[in-house]
Amino acid sequence: MRILLTGCDGQVGCEICRKAPDYGFDVIPTDIGNLDITDIDAIRRLQDEHQAEIFINSAAYTAVDEAESDQQLAHEINALGAQNLATVARECNLPILHISTDYIFSGKASTPYKDDSEPDPQGVYGQTKLAGEQLVAETNSKHLTLRTSWVFGIDGQNFVKTMLRLGIENEEINVVADQFGSPTFAGHIATALLQLTKRYQQNGDLPWGNYNFCDAGTTTWHMFATKITQMGLEYGLLTKLPVVHPIRTEDYPTPATRPLYSVMDCSLFHQTFPDIGISSWESGLREMIGVLAGEGK
Ligand SMILES: NC(=O)c1ccc[n+]([C@@H]2O[C@H](COP(=O)([O-])OP(=O)(O)OC[C@H]3O[C@@H](n4cnc5c(N)ncnc54)[C@H](OP(=O)(O)O)[C@@H]3O)[C@@H](O)[C@H]2O)c1
Known part of the structure; x- marks a missing residue:
């Protein structure tokens, strides 16, 4: 199975590249340097050359705060770029696996968002990602989009690495304690996408x-940071445990509004794909910190 992968240098893309050989898949790895997804002709040329059998889009404009003042580029990448990939896949009668975000929801709920809950993004990033998932769905009936949240991974910059750095530099850290969500390990998203690819390879179809x-698991950024520093100490990435103080969202202003509650009900996915196991964010965190400790990072 030959996969055209976009965003191969990102958190999820790196994990797909790392794990794909275990499935016997051949990845055509692309990122902005060799394939800009806003250029549909470049996608066509690349596909002509490589004849991929499925597209996985892990490319995105993910700078949530910067997007507030960079709306045009965020829209071009997250909405039109995703549509370009869906279009070229459709022209070749191929499926596209895509990734979206909890930011498509308002964050004002108090019970988990279901797959069919009404989207109501509060910022530019969420608006452009919602447009992307809608355009992908309208463009290519063979699409499967995973909406995920609070992604952290071994590669790239993310909250885990920031907390480890702050834990080295400071005795005390202030972290927001009134936003609830589910951290998700990039390696687990990659595994799900590769398992979906395998099922498509076996059945020639998927429940699109x-x-x-x-x-699995709901937490706050404060509790997440507490766990990160504890594991960091356990694995020798930190030499002392910093005090992690809880603060309120209003005490940490950001250009983009953060969802206060972005917990998602993932039961439909697990009922539909019972073979794809459920993993906890703690297990992903342990895997990531174990790798960082092993690499001496
Ligand atoms: N990170 C999160 O917390 C989070 C949460 C929920 C959902 N998601 C979604 O999960 C997916 C993967 O996220 P991630 O964290 O792995 O993202 P990431 O680490 O930011 O990686 C995205 C990659 O896409 C590349 N890219 C940007 N513009 C491009 C373009 N025009 N053409 C081709 N490649 C381009 C980026 O390059 P540059 O770095 O050079 O820009 C980067 O290598 C995305 O769809 C994201 O929206 C992420």
């Missing part, structure tokens, strides 16, 4: 649509 997909 949009699915909420995140790691």
Whole structure:
């Protein structure tokens, strides 16, 4: 199975590249340097050359705060770029696996968002990602989109690495304690996408649509940071445990509004794909910190 992968240098893309050989898949790895997804002709040329059998889009404009002042580029990448990939896949009668986000929801709920809950993004990033998942769905009936949240991984910059760095530099850290969500390990998203690819390879079909997909467990950024520093100490990445103080969202202003509650109900995904196991964010965190400790990072 030959996969055209976009965003191969990102958190999820790196994990797909790392794990794909275990499935016997051949990945055509692309990122902005060799394939800009806003250029549909470049996608066509690349596909002509490589004849992929499925597209996986892990490319995105993910700078949530910067997007507020960079709306045009965020829209071009997250909405039109995703549509370009869906279009070229459709022209070749191929499926596309895509990734979306909890930011498509308002964050004002108090019970988990279901797959068919009404989207109501509060910022530019969420608006452009919602447009992307809608355009992918309208363009290519063979689409499967995983909506995920609070992604952290071994590669790239993310909250886990920031907390480890702050834990080295400071005795005390302030972290927001009134936003609830589910951290999700990039390696678990990659595994799900590769398992979906395998099922498509076996059956020539998939139950297409949009699915909420995140790691098991709900927490706050403050509790997440506390766990990160504890594991960091356990694995020798930190030499002392910093005090992690809880603060309120209003005490940490950001250009983009953060969802206060972005917990998603992922039961549809797990009922539809019972063979794809449920993993906890803690297990992903342990895997990531174990790798960082092993690499001496
Ligand atoms: N990170 C999160 O917390 C989070 C949460 C929920 C959902 N998601 C979604 O999960 C998916 C993967 O996220 P991630 O965290 O792995 O993202 P990431 O680490 O930011 O990786 C995205 C990759 O896409 C590349 N890219 C940007 N513009 C491009 C373009 N025009 N053409 C081709 N490649 C381009 C980026 O390159 P540059 O770095 O050079 O820009 C980067 O290598 C995305 O769809 C994202 O929206 C992420």
